[in-house]
Amino acid sequence: MRKFPENFFWGAAASAPQTEGAALEHGKSATTWDYWFETEPERFHNNVGPKHTSNVYNQYKEDAQLMQDMSMNSYRTSISWARLLPDGKTVNEEAVAYYRDYFQTLKDKGVEPIMNLFHFDMPMWLMEKGGWEARESVDAFAFYADTAFTLFGDIIKKWATFNEPMVHIECGYLGDAHYPAVRDYKRAIQVGFHTVMAHAKAVEAYRKNKNNDGEISCILNLSPVYAKSDDEKDQHARHMADLLLIRSLLDPIVLGKFPEELIELYRKHDLLPVIEEDDLETLEANKVDFLGVNYYQPLRVQHRENPNMDVITPGSFFMGYDWPEKRINPHRGWEIYPEGIYDISMRMKNDYGNLPWFISENGMGVEGEEKFQDENGIIQDDYRIEFINDHLEFLHKSIEEGSNCFGYHLWTFVDCWSWLNSYKNRYGFYRVDIDDNFKRYPKKSSFWMKEVIEQNAIK
Numbered sequence: 001m002r003k004f005p006e007n008f009f010w011g012a013a014a015s016a017p018q019t020e021g022a023a024l025e026h027g028k029s030a031t032t033w034d035y036w037f038e039t040e041p042e043r044f045h046n047n048v049g050p051k052h053t054s055n056v057y058n059q060y061k062e063d064a065q066l067m068q069d070m071s072m073n074s075y076r077t078s079i080s081w082a083r084l085l086p087d088g089k090t091v092n093e094e095a096v097a098y099y100r101d102y103f104q105t106l107k108d109k110g111v112e113p114i115m116n117l118f119h120f121d122m123p124m125w126l127m128e129k130g131g132w133e134a135r136e137s138v139d140a141f142a143f144y145a146d147t148a149f150t151l152f153g154d155i156i157k158k159w160a161t162f163n164e165p166m167v168h169i170e171c172g173y174l175g176d177a178h179y180p181a182v183r184d185y186k187r188a189i190q191v192g193f194h195t196v197m198a199h200a201k202a203v204e205a206y207r208k209n210k211n212n213d214g215e216i217s218c219i220l221n222l223s224p225v226y227a228k229s230d231d232e233k234d235q236h237a238r239h240m241a242d243l244l245l246i247r248s249l250l251d252p253i254v255l256g257k258f259p260e261e262l263i264e265l266y267r268k269h270d271l272l273p274v275i276e277e278d279d280l281e282t283l284e285a286n287k288v289d290f291l292g293v294n295y296y297q298p299l300r301v302q303h304r305e306n307p308n309m310d311v312i313t314p315g316s317f318f319m320g321y322d323w324p325e326k327r328i329n330p331h332r333g334w335e336i337y338p339e340g341i342y343d344i345s346m347r348m349k350n351d352y353g354n355l356p357w358f359i360s361e362n363g364m365g366v367e368g369e370e371k372f373q374d375e376n377g378i379i380q381d382d383y384r385i386e387f388i389n390d391h392l393e394f395l396h397k398s399i400e401e402g403s404n405c406f407g408y409h410l411w412t413f414v415d416c417w418s419w420l421n422s423y424k425n426r427y428g429f430y431r432v433d434i435d436d437n438f439k440r441y442p443k444k445s446s447f448w449m450k451e452v453i454e455q456n457a458i459k
């Protein structure tokens with residue numbers, strides 16, 4: 001038996017925009033997702049949009065009970081900005097009543113809610129003013145965060161500001177998977193800078209109010225970066241990928257400053273964002289108390305010959321590399337590399353002051369999962385059990401070696417809607433039937449996980 005530390009946080013992760021439903025009901029205003037679906041529904045898998053998420057708004061009591069039945073002791077999800085403050089200023093009292101009852105219900109079932117404030121769900125009223133590109137977004141977010149701390153701080157003791165900021169930067173400003181789907185590195189860097197400042201100002205607001213007696217964090221998608229070879233050029237490519245995609249957020253959030261090398265690089269290529277006086281001091285003074293880490297797969301890179309330096313993107317400095325020994329999730333195409341969780345864990349210990357951190361997401365998406373259903377309607381997801389077990393083995397090894405990890409959260413509890421992919425890939429301990437009143441059905445992994453949690457150990 002490999003035991004985990006006492007009071008380890010065993011749970012699942014989700015987000016408001018992917019689970020709540022009631023998309024434009026009970027006072028909630030539109031987010032970019034609601035707007036995008038209304039204007040371009042064909043972008044979404046099977047034309048299923050954000051209205052059809054897993055109906056948590058109406059079923060949270062049932063879900064909290066299922067969590068308790070599984071012996072889970074924590075749950076990481078988010079608040080919807082557009083629900084709490086539909087116009088950015090006025091509190092929606094119906095939202096307050098909903099969230100307070102939801103969070104208290106979780107607590108009463110022995111499930112600690114870890115609450116995040118932004119999970120890719122930009123309110124439309126702010127998007128119309130430029131979203132994260134507009135400086136106004138920094139104070140608007142800090143106001144929202146402060147409002148949430150005041151309204152829910154007596155129940156919520158563990159907060160996060162953002163989920164995977166690199167994803168809204170890359171998908172929205174260097175790709176086309178998030179609105180506004182533009183490709184412009186300079187704009188992407190400004191978006192990233194404002195996000196970091198919005199985070200820092202929210203941390204500052206949290207600490208200013210003496211009634212706030214919990215802890216605050218940010219959730220980052222951290223992938224270990226591996227080079228194709230030991231060759232100097234490939235090693236440099238690895239260094240650049242790590243600098244641009246990992247340290248560009250990890251350093252300001254945990255260490256309170258951007259890497260010097262990054263600033264120099266931006267300066268050299270005329271990519272520096274607009275920085276206001278005091279910004280860097282604010283950042284330095286507001287480091288996180290702990291970190292959330294989402295880990296799905298590593299990044300594998302190699303040197304790129306002759307990049308087009310007229311149009312600079314992160315990809316100008318490295319390119320992807322297909323590792324021949326790659327173990328692939330055949331249902332989603334993502335690499336499965338459990339050793340990566342160990343490498344991240346050791347890096348947190350060795351390079352980031354052994355700050356407390358937890359796995360805020362890890363999981364295995366499966367397309368067409370209904371084909372694994374048995375005659376009793378239970379999905380026989382042995383592949384997911386193996387996936388979780390393998391990752392827990394490496395997490396356990398790192399904890400034995402002194403890593404400060406305090407929890408593991410599977411993405412996700414009940415299958416949820418996922419952005420443009422909608423319900424294409426299923427991740428949950430529970431299957432949801434969106435055609436039959438959002439009924440929940442346990443998968444085999446939920447029974448397996450319950451045992452792990454109760455024993456606080458893997459075999």
Ligand code: BGP
Binds near residue numbers: 018167361
């Ligand atoms: C993470 C996001 C989640 C979730 C997950 C699975 O990056 O934080 O919101 O979507 O990835 O990804 P997907 O649903 O695209 O397979």
